[in-house]
Amino acid sequence: MKYLRLIPSDTNFNFLKFKKIAFVFSSLIILGSLFSLLFNSLNYGIDFKGGILLELRSNNVALFNIDDLRNKVSSLNAGETSIQKFGKETDFLVRIQKQDGDEKQQIKVIENLKKLTKDNYSIRRSEFVGPVVGEELKIAGLLAVSLAMLSIMFYIWFRFEWQFSIAAIIALTHDVFSTVGLFSLLQLEFNLATIAAILTTAGYSINDTVVIFDRVRENLRRYKSKDHYFIYNKSINETLSRTVMTSVTTLIALFIIFFFGGAVLSDFSLAMIWGVFIGTFSSIFVAVSLLTFFKIHKGEKIKDESIVPEYERD
């Protein structure tokens, strides 16, 4: 039986040759994200901004009319509102900005809208986040992302050399920042689930980086006579098959969530799909490429000769 091989064995690509192109590409992504964040900002969901969200389903497909719904919502005089189809033809998301005044005002608007739409629509979901909570969640989200990145950085510092830690954290920041940038560019709703997606992406990306770094560390000790450039390239090539395999299985899972997981999960999985691509890219072209800027000691020669294949022994 012949098995599927996505990557031929014994690849010998010169990845680091593309180092410059990759840096230009990364810089463009980062700059693009930055610009988008400056000019577009983020499309904060009610989790962070406060406000009201209702998911409505029209009871009668033939009768449904987005203008009718729009009229009803605007008759509330509740300030900035948006209506958007959500998943199915009959489903709508109604977003209403946070109301002036206290929490009671918000609840009043929800109740009024419910009354208006009672006859033709069923309410599938209603959410309301007060301004206080929104602000708290924003801070908590920022804290969680920073905390995760810091703990990852310390772990890598502890397990590898400090140079690895710096390269990994830059690659990770690159991934996180570009994912946020993507959300800004496409104006996808940025909410609690997005934070979850970003952190998972971060976890995936660092996972990928660590696997390659592990191999770099091993090869640094193994090939004493070779230069760093050769070792880095070899490490990437040796792990390439695994990198691609894992990306593919994860992407299979993610695409299935994207297509079959329902509308609630679609942005969430989209962020992670992007994360897998950018995470795989950055492990090779950002993290390893950055290592070339450092002088890394090759460490102790491997004492246990037996684990080095005979033909490789000096």
Place this chain on the structure above:
Amino acid sequence: MKKISKIKLLLVFIIVVIGFVYALPNFISKLSNSDAPNFLPGKTINLGLDLKGGSYLLLKADMDVVFIEKLENLMSDLRVSFRKNKIAYNNLKIFDNRIVFKKRNLDADKVIRELVLKTNKNLLITKENNLFQIEFSKAEKDKIVKSTMAQAIEIVRRRIDETGTNEPSIQQQGVDRIIVQLPGLKDPGRIKKLLGKTAKLTFQLAHPSIVSEELQAGDNPPPGYALLMDDKISDRFYMINKKVMVSGEMLQDASTSFDRNNSPSVSFQLSPLGGKKFGRVTGKNIGREFAIVLDGKVVSAPTIQSQIFSNGQITGNFTLEETNDLALVLRSGALPVPMTILEERSVGPGLGSDSISSGKMASILGIVAVMIFMFISYGSFGIFANIALFCNIIFIVALLSLFQATLTLPGIAGVVLTMGMAVDANVLIFERIKEEFKSGRKIFDAIESGFERAVSTIIDANLTTLFAAIALFSFGSGPVKGFSVTLMIGILTSMFTAIIITKYLVLFYVKKKDIKKIFY
């Protein structure tokens, strides 16, 4: 080649069996649950509100109101005691959660201090020139908050229980917040209304001569009186005596009834003590208006026709629903502090079951697709990885049931994602074995060292992901927390299944079949 340890093998087998036993109740449908054998653990996965439908409410107690109320009482006590002891003062008022005043006597500091502490010994007194500031000590404030919150949670629970909601969960969060979770609730509107009222009920006499029809907003009340608004009609006012004759705490029971005109009203029964008081007041004041005041607004102000003791009726322009709710909140008692709703998330049962079915669909498709991919990439080794993956799912389900962790929709996504990532460990191992084999090792040695060397990488890689999941857990609320829980469990179980279970399967296979070549 080392021998496979029998004891270790048995241990792994036992763990797998336990996993299956704990996961099993989730796969037996609810209908046949009663017929399920008794030896099975009864716990199934706890579904989050986003899956089973229901409401999540975050309430905040407005503690400032309580403090100000307490300070006001204290202030009137002080007034009396200062007058008695001939202490002269200026500008006695409440400002920024403390009582402030200026003394006028030259040397009364000691006496003032004594008098203040006599009213309540847990007060902090600061003095600057002649300006006194009095506030509750930190410990006293904490004590007030603690007891108020305990009482508030009790009242919230009673009100919700009265509505007949199934399995509500009411917990305190932080200092002054309460999380209410109401699974299966279709419309949280009524609960919100019920919790939005403090339901402080008082009976107070109206002014004997001021006619309420002539009153307007902003009219100045005579001393001892207050201008109160009508509960329903916003431009109708009453001049009400500040003195509370009978209060809601003396209520024993309240229920919906109908008045003479057959419109809905609330009948109440007072405690014996309350009844005595009520009888005395009504006996003395026949012909005067007796106002029923709810949360500072006048529900109605009927004229006292005759002496009334413990049984009475509150009439007003009520709908039946309103009287039901009013009776309910009166029965369950007044909230000691007003509550505001900071956050609400309600999912209807339709969306919940849709989410479950799309979640199931995505999980099954995801698992099958990943399994097929593993098989076509690694053949029989792929099958072993798939068996490990299957065990992994069983373990995740078992652990979720055992810890009664909540499974949310993002949590399901977490499981599917774990499937994709769990095979990573096996991919790492298999790729390593391939390399080792290619570099000239014998098959057994290649497998042995392939596992050995891949494990340190796997641990490093998984631990870093675990950090991200822990960060998510510590920050997360609701659905996001559910996601991090499944991710954490998935990472831990996948390390066990992908490394240990696969290893035994591979070794058995290679031994039995006397395989010489792999993957080609």
